[in-house]
Each structure stands twice: as structure tokens, then as C-alpha cells.
């Protein structure tokens with residue numbers, strides 16, 4: 235078991251350098267109807283279903299450092315060339331290098347929507363981070379909860395169960411700061427009653443947060459082998475879907 239905040243500190247020493255951050259690729263992707271994507275290196279979790287596992291567990295070995303203007307230039311260039319109006323940092327955990335992320339956001343023109351895909355741990359641990367993000371009007375945060383309970387969070391990530399509360403606090407801090415936030419949940423390991431109680435919890439923060447995006451497992455790379463080794467039962471699907479509270 236590990237503390238995800240300590241893990242964040244340790245990994246940041248490897249992948250953040252002043253305002254620079256390690257990335258392992260830039261690409262156009264079909265998700266969200268087409269989006270320019272930078273894949274960063276380094277995460278504070280170790281999810282058993284992670285599709286970018288090599289970069290997560292061995293950040294020293296992957297990518298190189300990029301300064302914010304280089305990242306912005308690459309992402310804007312891909313978006314303009316492909317006619318996309320959205321960009322994102324994906325791959326591993328974008329919030330790990332705070333100074334870098336804020337600087338990149340400052341360089342993205344407002345006609346491009348920036349989709350921040352995060353596990354929300356650091357946003358839950360420090361509400362000033364969410365407040366820093368609130369000034370970017372073209373920012374949309376998709377916060378992916380790793381399971382629907384503390385126990386599931388622990389089973390899926392191997393991290394201290396308190397990390398799940400940090401994820402929920404991340405949703406709350408963003409919402410209260412006025413950032414557009416969409417909670418999503420990896421549901422392939424959760425019985426429906428756990429999803430329902432998670433929705434209820436989020437609905438107490440604000441009713442609109444109860445409309446969870448449901449993520450289901452996709453068996454990329456060696457994910458199936460890892461799950462088999464851990465003897466975890468799961469369901470799979472090819473596309474995430476969003477469901478209103480009454481349908482869960």
C-alpha cells in the first residue's frame with residue numbers, strides 16, 4: 235500500500251523540472267469527436283487497468299522534458315491542422331506538475347477547449363489548486379474516480395483507501411471553485427448499489443454532479459493479464475456512456 239500524495243511527490247521529482255514536464259508523445263486522437271493530445275509521463279496512482287502502464291511504473295525511462303510554449307505550440311498546431319476545437323493532456327496524470335500545467339493553460343487560446351483528464355487526487359488535497367484553475371474559462375475537467383467506494387479504490391489502485399476521499403474532495407473543490415467538472419467512474423468492478431450510493435454522495439454536493447459518466451474497462455495491452463493475476467472479476471465495454479441517476 236502507498237500514500238498517493240507521497241507517490242505524487244516522488245514521481246514529480248522525476249517528471250517535473252521547474253516549469254517543464256516529461257511527455258512521451260503528441261498526437262491527434264478520435265476521442266471527444268477529435269482532439270489534439272499530449273501524453274505526459276508520471277502518475278500518483280497505479281491502477282490495475284491502466285492503459286499506459288509502462289510510463290506509470292517507469293517514468294525515468296520514457297519521454298523527454300518540454301517547456302510550456304513547446305507543448306502549447308504542438309497542441310495548437312495539431313488542433314489547427316486537423317480542424318479540432320479541443321485539446322487535452324492525457325497519458326498519465328496532468329496535475330502532477332502544477333506550474334507547468336498552469337503555464338500551458340495560459341498559452342491556450344480561448345477558442346480551444348482544454349479537457350483536463352485527471353484522477354483529482356492533488357485537486358482534492360489542496361483546494362487552492364482548483365481555485366487556480368477556475369480562471370480558465372475554456373477549461374473542462376473530467377475527473378475519473380477509481381471505483382465507487384474506498385475498498386474498490388484500494389483494490390484497483392493499491393493505494394491507501396483515503397485516496398478515494400481525496401478524489402471526491404477533488405470533485406467538490408473544482409465544483410465550488412466554479413470549474414466545469416464532470417465526474418466519471420470506472421464501474422467495471424462495482425455492483426450497481428455502490429454506483430447508486432456514489433451518485434447519492436455526489437448529488438449531496440450538487441444535484442448536477444450525480445449525473446456520472448460511466449467508464450467501462452477496455453482490455454488494452456496486457457491489462458487482461460494483470461487482472462487475471464490479481465484474480466479480479468470485471469465487465470468490459472467498448473465505449474463509455476453517461477447515464478442519469480434514475481437509470482443506474
Ligand code: SF4
Nearest residue numbers: 277279281284326353
Ligand atoms: S490514474 Fe490514470 S494514468 Fe494513473 S495509473 Fe490510473 S489509469 Fe493510469
